[in-house]
Amino acid sequence: xxxxxxxxxxxxxxxxxxxxxxxxxxxxxxxxxxxxxxxxxxxxxxxxxxxxxxxxxxxxxxxxxxxxxxxxxxxxxxxxxxxxxxxxxxxxxxxxxxxxxxxxxxxxxxxxxxxxxxxxxxxxxxxxxxxxxxxxxxxxxxxxxxxxxxxxxxxxxxxxxxxxxxxxxxxxxxxxxxxxxxxxxxxxxxxxxxxxxxxxxxxxxxxxxxxxxxxxxxxxxxxxxxxxxxxxxxxxxxxxxxxxxxxxxxxxxxxxxxxxxxxxxxxxxxxxxxxxxxxxxxxxxxxxxxxxxxxxxxxxxxxxxxxxxxxxxxxxxxxxxxxxxxxxxxxxxxxxxxxxxxxxxxxxxxxxxxxxxxxxxxxxxxxxxxxxxxxxxxxxxxxxxxxxxxxxxxxxxxxxxxxxxxxxxxxxxxxxxxxxxxxxxxxxxxxxxxxxxxxxxxxxxxxxxxxxxxxxxxxxxxxxxxxxxxxxxxxxxxxxxxxxxxxxxxxxxxxxxxxxxx
Numbered sequence: 001x002x003x004x005x006x007x008x009x010x011x012x013x014x015x016x017x018x019x020x021x022x023x024x025x026x027x028x029x030x031x032x033x034x035x036x037x038x039x040x041x042x043x044x045x046x047x048x049x050x051x052x053x054x055x056x057x058x059x060x061x062x063x064x065x066x067x068x069x070x071x072x073x074x075x076x077x078x079x080x081x082x083x084x085x086x087x088x089x090x091x092x093x094x095x096x097x098x099x100x101x102x103x104x105x106x107x108x109x110x111x112x113x114x115x116x117x118x119x120x121x122x123x124x125x126x127x128x129x130x131x132x133x134x135x136x137x138x139x140x141x142x143x144x145x146x147x148x149x150x151x152x153x154x155x156x157x158x159x160x161x162x163x164x165x166x167x168x169x170x171x172x173x174x175x176x177x178x179x180x181x182x183x184x185x186x187x188x189x190x191x192x193x194x195x196x197x198x199x200x201x202x203x204x205x206x207x208x209x210x211x212x213x214x215x216x217x218x219x220x221x222x223x224x225x226x227x228x229x230x231x232x233x234x235x236x237x238x239x240x241x242x243x244x245x246x247x248x249x250x251x252x253x254x255x256x257x258x259x260x261x262x263x264x265x266x267x268x269x270x271x272x273x274x275x276x277x278x279x280x281x282x283x284x285x286x287x288x289x290x291x292x293x294x295x296x297x298x299x300x301x302x303x304x305x306x307x308x309x310x311x312x313x314x315x316x317x318x319x320x321x322x323x324x325x326x327x328x329x330x331x332x333x334x335x336x337x338x339x340x341x342x343x344x345x346x347x348x349x350x351x352x353x354x355x356x357x358x359x360x361x362x363x364x365x366x367x368x369x370x371x372x373x374x375x376x377x378x379x380x381x382x383x384x385x386x387x388x389x390x391x392x393x394x395x396x397x398x399x400x401x402x403x404x405x406x407x408x409x410x411x412x413x414x415x416x417x418x419x420x421x422x423x424x425x426x427x428x429x430x431x432x433x434x435x436x437x438x439x440x441x442x443x444x445x446x447x448x449x450x451x452x453x454x455x456x457x458x459x460x461x462x463x464x465x466x467x468x469x470x471x472x473x474x475x476x477x478x479x480x481x482x483x484x485x486x487x488x489x490x491x492x493x494x495x496x497x498x499x500x501x502x
Contacts, residue, residue: 002357010353010360017346018366020338025370027334028377034222042225045273050183054175062094066158066182068174069241070100073144075137077165078111079427080283082118087168089122089129092175099153100129103144105137139252140420141234146250149241157241164235166283166425168197176278177238188243188270189262191220192236195279198286204496205284206385207395208291212284214381216276219335224274227326229266231302234258236280243270253308254410255420256301263309263327269318285423288496292402293421299403302336303410304417340407343400347371348457352464352480355472362474394486395495401457426497449493458487 045051057064070088074081088100102119106112112133119131134147145162148154159181163169169192177190193216199209223230234257247265250257262272285291313328351367354360379389409417465480489495 007357007359010350010357013345013350014354014360014362014366017342017350018363020342021346021366021370023334023338024342025374027330028374030330031218031222032377034226035218038221038225044277045180045224045275048225049180049187049273051179052183054179054182062097065094065097066178067156068093068098068178068238069154069157069160070098071103071145071148071160071162072101072165073103073105073141073148073162074115074165075105075422076108076111077106077425078108078114080166080425081111081115083168083427084163084165085115085118085122085129088163089125089127090171091169091173092171095126095128098128098174099157100127101148101151101154102129102131103148104131104133105140105144107137139250139257140255142250142252142257145257146252149244149249154241159238160241160244161238162235163280164282166427167235168281169236170280173278173280174238177275180273180275181238181240184271184273186269186271187273188240188247188265189232189272190238190278191224191230191233191272191274192278192280193220193274193276194233194236195281196284197281198283201284201286202497203388203391204288204291204395205286206388207392208284210379210382210385210388210392211396214378216274217381218377220274221276223326223331224272227323228271228273229323229327229331230262230272230274231256231331232258232262232272236282240270243268246270254301254305255297255418256305259302260305260309263305263313266323266327267313267316267319283425283427286426286497287424288490288493290424291496292399294423295399295402296406296416297420299336299340299406300410300417300419302332303407304413305410306332306336307411307413337407337411340400340403343397344404347397348401348461348483351476352461355464355468355474355476355480358473390482394483395490397483398454398486398490401453449498451491451493454487454491458484458491461487 054065070091072084072088074084077084085100085102091098100122102115104112104115106115116131119129122129130151130153132148132151134144137143139146149160154160159178161169161174161177173192177192180187180190194212196205196209196212199205220230220233243265244261247261247268247270249261251260254260266272285294310328310332313324316324351362354362375389375393379386379392385392406416409415461480461484465477465484468474468480469477
């Protein structure tokens with residue numbers, strides 16, 4: 001049975017994983033080459049597209065400026081609602097040419113009352129701010145944004161800027177973003193880069209910073225520069241309302257309504273521009289529970305969207321074959337599916353299993369060289385964290401468990417495919433609780449911190465490491481023991497910030 005079934009199956013899995021590793025390696029190498037070329041010879045967005053600062057018009061007055069809608073979707077955002085509303089109201093733009101729309105889906109009546117009161121406070125200061133609520137949460141964020149666009153006053157707006165509840169744009173955000181849309185009628189979206197206010201809060205937030213910096217500095221930059229397409233990040237971006245409507249508006253068929261809209265708009269022929277120098281402050285999830293829910297949504301949603309849109313993308317006649325190939329193969333297949341699956345299946349299942357079957361050979365280039373190059377290419381996006389690269393590798397492998405699970409749920413449209421859990425934002429709440437609480441009053445239930453999946457994988461990796469150290473010849477046990485420790489640490493809940501509950 002071992003010779004006729006198990007060994008051939010594992011060898012086939014090794015070949016499949018090596019093929020996926022090569023796909024990922026080629027994609028990472030391609031992006032690295034493009035970035036080097038852009039750094040040496042490329043033009044900044046302000047040079048590539050027509051960009052001129054907005055100017056006063058004596059005859060038209062403020063009427064020369066386009067009408068801008070600011071949408072702030074929120075749900076029980078007790079800790080950050082004042083920050084987001086205050087930042088939106090602090091945007092430097094003619095006050096009679098901006099409408100701030102707070103879309104409050106809160107179910108906690110006390111929080112809802114506080115948000116409404118904050119809106120009234122800014123209204124008394126002369127801000128044109130609208131407080132909008134619904135009697136249901138259908139469609140979650142997409143439903144709220146869609147409902148907000150139905151208001152009569154939105155018809156007078158040309159552009160809509162979207163900021164999640166923890167995002168704080170600088171006062172000059174619109175002055176820097178709007179000229180791209182005004183001077184280039186083919187552009188539908190201007191996307192800004194995220195800047196993290198709590199990256200140094202704990203080791204987990206540092207790991208997130210490394211992953212997201214690569215996303216913005218490489219993936220978004222390359223997509224914008226080569227194909228004028230990338231996935232909208234759902235926030236810190238400005239849309240041309242006519243393009244948004246032409247693409248079909250907001251849809252709630254997946255949990256990545258932002259990516260859904262971007263793909264549909266791109267298939268209509270619209271272009272996007274990413275402005276890396278335009279940064280918007282926001283908060284990273286600092287509790288493992290919040291981060292795990294976020295990663296499930298970010299892996300399940302794209303896989304599900306790929307399943308729904310792959311054929312439509314291939315049949316589309318408004319975009320070039322190369323752009324369709326980029327969207328289907330690079331954007332979706334390699335980065336949203338292959339990257340998650342190969343990380344977990346190869347490094348946490350297949351490679352460890354080979355220690356029991358010496359007949360199954362894994363070439364050194366596939367086990368060492370390619371992963372090392374991919375890691376280096378990922379890590380250079382955050383130079384200040386290069387010394388943490390080993391921790392980043394181990395943590396990413398742990399999170400690949402949830403990303404792989406989410407990817408398969410999305411592809412198969414299984415039970416949690418439409419699960420939407422709002423990412424918890426702490427603001428200054430954690431500091432307040434830690435200062436106010438006495439250590440004696442902190443009660444931690446062990447069940448709240450145990451994660452059985454991580455513990456199970458950690459136990460398997462530890463077993464493989466012990467067997468390899470005792471009987472193996474390839475010395476995988478060094479990696480296996482380190483990786484098992486990472487799974488155990490996560491499984492026992494010692495990752496991220498722990499917020500006292502009582």
